[in-house]
Amino acid sequence: MTGAGQDLETADREIVISRVIAAPRELVFEAFTEVRHLSRWWGPEGFSTTTRAFEFRVGGVWDFVMHGPDGTDYPEWITWTEIVPSERIALLHGEHRDDPNAFASTLAFEPDGTATRIVMRTVFPTRQLRDEAVEKYHAIEGGEQTLGNLAAYVAELTQKERP
Known part of the structure; x- marks a missing residue:
């Protein structure tokens, strides 16, 4: 799903996915930036995540393995390139450094x-x-499912906070 805000120079190389999540942005940001949360929801449906290293700071890395529902392991490596608390995160994502x-x-x-x-x-x-x-990797569906998992996880957190 692509949409407004596309850069014409990169439009043929990009994917844009968005979702509205029924929670304050500070909580959504926290769920996206703390490993104790990420490991509970990250990845498409049926996937799980094992973190090998995590340091959320510019220049820090998240080294992890995504485990597919068929048993396939996918090594992943994220380096954080920009962090504006509660507003924006930029990262570089590959299979390894x-x-x-x-x-x-x-x-x-x-x-x-x-x-x-x-x-x-x-x-x-x-x-x-x-x-x-x-x-090959169904990136659009996977991205939408990942944000859906985030929405469901944050909904659980907000339910627990209510009396």
């Missing part, structure tokens, strides 16, 4: 009434890598 096929993602956390609109914009190095991610 110095992955030449790594892609850049920016996540914006925007107030939407009492909810939060999260907009995830991912730009791949080439159109071919974007197309492969969409066709």
